[in-house]
Amino acid sequence: MKNRKLTLLALTALLAMALSATGCSDDDDDNGMMTGPSIGDGAMLRVVHASPDAGSVDVYAEGISTPLLSNVPYTATGPYLELDPGTYNIQLRAAGASATSTPAFETGDIVVPADAKITAVASGFLTSSNPEDAFRVLLFVESFNDPGTGNAAVRIVHGAADAPAVAIDVGNDGSPEIASLDRFAETGADGVALPAGTPLAIGIWQADPLTKVTSFTTPALPEGEIFLIATGKLSELPRDEDGFGLLAVGPTGTIGLIKQDPSLLILHASPDAPAVDVKVGGTDIELVGDVSFGELSPVIQVSPAMYSLDVVVSQGGSLVSTVETPDLMAGERYLVIASGFGSDPLKEFQILPLQEMFGETMNPLVRVVHASPDAPAVDVGVYDGTTFIPVDPFSDLGFGESSDGVGTSLNPGGLTIGVTGTGTITPIVASFDLNLTTGLKAFAVASGSLTERGEEFRLILVDATMFPWQAVEVLPN
Template sequence: MKQQFTFPKKLIATAVIASMAVLSGCNDDDDDTSEVVVDPTFGGIRVIHASPDAPAVNILVNGDAAVTELDYAESSGFASLEVGSYDIAVEGIIPGGNAEVINVDGFAIDEDAMTTVIAVGAVADIEPLVVAASEAMPDASQVSLVVTHAAPMAPAVDIFLTAPNDDITNMSPAFNFAFKDSIDVGAVAAGEVRIRAAVDGSVVFDSGTVDLSGFAGQKLQVTAIAAENQVESDASPVKLLVANDTDAVEIRDASTSAGARVVHASPDAAAAAGGAVEVWATSAALGDMPAELIASFDYTDKFPEMGNYAGVPGGDYVFDVSPDGAGVGGSVFTSGTVTLEAGMEYSVIATGRVTSSPAFTLLPTGDSNRAIATQASVKVVHGAPAAGDVDVFVTAAGDFSVVEVESQAAGDPLLDEFTFGSITDYVAVTPGSYDIRVVAGGMVAINLEGVQLDGGSVSTVIARGPSEPAAGELTDFGVIVLSN
């Protein structure tokens, strides 16, 4: 698979800190005053976030925020600083207040030096790794590379940098390096290359064909970092972050798939279909022929049953839902196009009603499953059509009773008038024990007490209704919880 990259256009808060010394002097003529402007000299500094379980960070220069919300596998781009000495701090963004995780006093910025500071290691022992730019000056047909091993759990590896179709069986590696090592590879042709990493002769990372022509004439920092979710780690324990002066892109193992999981939360689908349903997927990635994704699927079921995600080729998909055994020709629902990107993970929630409103639909949501040691991450989905608009309260375990929540003594809800089909962003909470209540019509419809949310956990909480049609009042509300 050929990978060709252009840098995405996104906003990154990068400080450019500069000062000019202006000197005023007088000549013999008191009326003739001139200014002498002294141009300072500059160097550059860039920060790369490579700590796999650390939160997003702020970068402070002499106590002032220079880069904000730099997340894992991101580069700040270079900031220009006047030659001198600076205090550099890295501040982790955590629930309830930020915490300084790295502090380097008296960091020297030298003239014309382009220095990269990489935050490496797990959050418990995070540290700065200072890497100089390549000494090689690439011409218009070359790129120069510095390669750094920043994946703390990965062993020392042999690196092969070759033409795309080269057989490395009897080839000597370009170099071997271990965690925190950096190698100045020098200038190489800015064309199609293939990067492979091997341990004891077994390839553990294969980039496939990568086209470097878009980087011609540039100096690149290539950082091997840890995979951050199941589908990435299923292909390889590492990926590459390629940074130029302003931005960065990721190169995953060429075999990396997309991850998909599906949840059945439609309360009347079984009644309408006469039992379980089956789910079909059609995509060019599957040869444009419908493939049965789920053979028999009933209310509150999750697919896959074992493991978090099923690996599927990245691409555009159309899903069909049929009564069990009817085949794709018996489809009673066809989705719009759902794009599943390689290396990303997605939950697809079947909800709504087949026989009435709100209508049956599929709710796809992208999942961010990186475990962050300093927080629990929670996403909430309203998938209970019988509930209408609801309020969602998340409070420390034991702080408020159900009666206090219903009487509004528990303060404002986390989610106010949360409508059916809505999906929140992830909410970062301090690890601990929580009571989660969903209030519909002034009454607590879902009551979860003492829910333990551990540091590093990532949860998707789906509010569901009772199976329909139901005798009597609809009181059997509940949740389906998905975790990383």
């Protein structure tokens, strides 16, 4: 695929293809749902499952023994059900549970007027008893205004149960149009008219104090009436199925769950390069500025795509190198290591992009990265001051290579590691003292120069346990 610059036009085709890759389903995918009996006509109601911890559910109307909908999974939207105007108690049970079992949740009496068209959004945490974030069903009577030709009428719902009140920045230009939207609130029955047929950038900010949280790039929205529902858990990884995302629901069902834009953190690990800025290739759009050796940049979020990046010297702006990223995927986080020598064509400046893939365990997880441009292939192992024992996943790593992306599980506590040339146990090139804490997830980046060409050889430990990540230098013993 040809590399793309940061332009809206170039993203359109990519985002359309990315729907399946980012966990989106199309309108015709019913996810195994089954529709039950008709219960009349004169009004319409559908159910959107937007509760990340509820599991698949069966939907009942009290007094009717057959489910109206069966096996509705998270992010699915049921078809509009026709029913008589009247009063209903909608009940939810775990998928497959007996119709006579106690419901997991029931709405209590809700009045469905004649000619009403209602979207019912299941939201909140089913496992919570806290009224601030507990499970509920949000009822939205549909009465969208006509947005005009070429537009979508978008109704935004804040259904993310662990997120605070948010500000919404349509266009992601730093100026939120919606100053504060409380949890479980929405933007109004009329809908907001937004351009259809083109991707849309959306920034999400914490409302008070105003602080950027994340951003999204929608697929090209169809014309018509759209619900855009913030759902999932802000506390989970963006790549996770229950991570914070935007659920797009159109007239015929779920359009897709839109994951957060990819996040990049750039680590300067080039021994002889001065402080640098990183710009979108061929432009003056600066992504990050004045990053020195050993420093980790602030979080950068970009739309999913491949990019050309210009790395320039902060003082004076001379070009160090133009580098290409891989395809950056929605929902993912990347450590981008800038290494090589700025002045040696044999070990020229380059980037080493690493997708964060750490597994789930309470033992410390470490991924070793060889980013020292003049060091040979190495083995990394346990060293007690006398004996070196290689750790197999950390062995035979050449420049630009790394160990398994899910990390290698190590015991918590103090640990001295040694570095040797591949296949040897002596001499020890360097040793480092580490303190590995329970739950740690870290990149151990071997960086600097062995031959004193700029910054000396060392480890840079990038702690990815919490976000944003932190970097600390570990000098050799």
